[in-house]
Amino acid sequence: MVGRKIQVVIMWVVLTVVLSVAVRLFLPIAPLGYDWVTYFSSAHNVPAYYPPWTTAILCWLPWPVLIGLTLSTYIVAVMKRARSPMSAACALLAIPLFWCICLGQLDGLVLLGVLGLPWLVPLVLFKPQVAAFAILAKRKYLIVAAIFLLVSLAIWGFWPVDLFTYCQGERSHLDIALGWYGLPLALLVLWLVPGWNEDKLMLAGACIAPHLIPYHLLPLMPAIARLSWPWALAVVVASWVPALTEQWWLVWVSVALLGAGLVRQNE
Numbered sequence: 001m002v003g004r005k006i007q008v009v010i011m012w013v014v015l016t017v018v019l020s021v022a023v024r025l026f027l028p029i030a031p032l033g034y035d036w037v038t039y040f041s042s043a044h045n046v047p048a049y050y051p052p053w054t055t056a057i058l059c060w061l062p063w064p065v066l067i068g069l070t071l072s073t074y075i076v077a078v079m080k081r082a083r084s085p086m087s088a089a090c091a092l093l094a095i096p097l098f099w100c101i102c103l104g105q106l107d108g109l110v111l112l113g114v115l116g117l118p119w120l121v122p123l124v125l126f127k128p129q130v131a132a133f134a135i136l137a138k139r140k141y142l143i144v145a146a147i148f149l150l151v152s153l154a155i156w157g158f159w160p161v162d163l164f165t166y167c168q169g170e171r172s173h174l175d176i177a178l179g180w181y182g183l184p185l186a187l188l189v190l191w192l193v194p195g196w197n198e199d200k201l202m203l204a205g206a207c208i209a210p211h212l213i214p215y216h217l218l219p220l221m222p223a224i225a226r227l228s229w230p231w232a233l234a235v236v237v238a239s240w241v242p243a244l245t246e247q248w249w250l251v252w253v254s255v256a257l258l259g260a261g262l263v264r265q266n267e
Contacts, residue, residue, distance in 0.1 A: 012076045020068030033104025036063050040104065049163045051125050052156040057109075067101055070108025077115055077222035081199075083265070086229035091222055095239045099215040107218035114198055114219050118144035128163075129177075129212055131219045133205030134198035174213045176248050182207035193262045199223035203259055214242065214251045220258070227261040235261060 032041070039045050041063070043055040061069075074097055082088035100107045110131045113123025117134060118141040124131045135141045152159065178185070186207040193200045202220045206212065221239075224232045238254035241247075 008076060008080070012072055015072035015075060016065070016068050018068075019071045020065045023064040023067045032063055033102055036066070036104025040106065049165070051122070051152070052159050053122055053152075054106075054126060057122075063104060066104065066106075066108065069112065070097075070100060073108050073112045073115060074218070074222065077111060078225045080115075081222050081225040083226055083232075084229055087227055087232045088225045090227075090229060090232035090236050091224035093236045094221040094224060095236075095243055096215045096218040096221050099243075100218055103215070105215055107215055111219040111222075114202075117141045117198075121145045121148050127216055129209040129216050130202050130206045133201040134219070136201050137196065137198045172213070174248055175211060176214060176251055177209050177212040178207055178252075179210050180208060182209075189259055193259065194265075199226070200262065203255070203262070206255060214248060217251070217255070223258060223262065226265055227258075228265075231257070231261040231264075 039047060040058050043059055046055050046058065075092070078088050078091045082091075096107070099105070106126050109123045110127045113120040113126070114131050114134045117124065117137075121135065121141070121144055124135065124145075135145045186204040189200065189204040189207065193203065199220065199222075203223070206217060206220060209216070224235050227235065235254050235257045238257055239251070241253065242250040
């Protein structure tokens with residue numbers, strides 16, 4: 001078991017290096033993402049609703065490494081779940097991955113935090129809307145997360161208030177959050193989806209998140225690889241429809257298909 005984990009880490013490191021170098025070589029024809037330039041390339045521009053340790057991490061993270069890390073982490077997450085090569089290929093085409101890469105968003109780091117639980121819980125808390133529910137998968141995750149949260153509060157004060165204030169502010173046209181209206185759906189997921197794992201809990205959590213932009217679903221998207229390939233393809237196609245129509249609420253169609261696929265995956 002330990003040997004398998006070491007192999008996965010080595011593969012992740014190699015992929016990160018190779019993909020980061022590739023991004024750096026193609027930099028002249030692949031412009032920096034808007035969100036990276038606007039919010040994350042300088043410590044002074046990071047929005048206040050991100051955790052206080054965000055700038056300390058980003059100052060050591062060049063844009064090519066962020067993209068390479070996002071891709072390598074997503075690939076490893078897909079490979080760990082893949083039902084078949086075709087299912088894995090479909091999962092790699094989900095629009096949240098392309099969206100995060102184009103914008104230079106940090107959701108790849110959040111997914112890395114999910115893969116590295118409990119020790120990478122600080123990365124999960126970058127964007128807890130979906131990923132934080134993965135912490136409920138194991139008692140060890142909860143204990144480490146609680147200890148880290150208490151230590152962070154002792155160092156930086158009640159920093160989560162900035163996130164809560166932001167979620168209660170004016171909603172973006174991209175915000176598709178259901179909030180507490182999604183509670184029946186979350187309970188349905190917990191009841192019908194078999195097992196007790198990170199994907200099931202993040203799917204349920206997405207239904208009740210107070211603030212949700214479609215690319216926040218990136219940590220959940222590797223779960224597509226668990227499905228049979230025709231069902232996985234249907235989820236991926238549905239994930240692109242909102243971008244093509246600019247009807248962002250249609251993202252819930254792909255989420256519903258993913259949930260239904262997870263229900264029937266053992267049939």
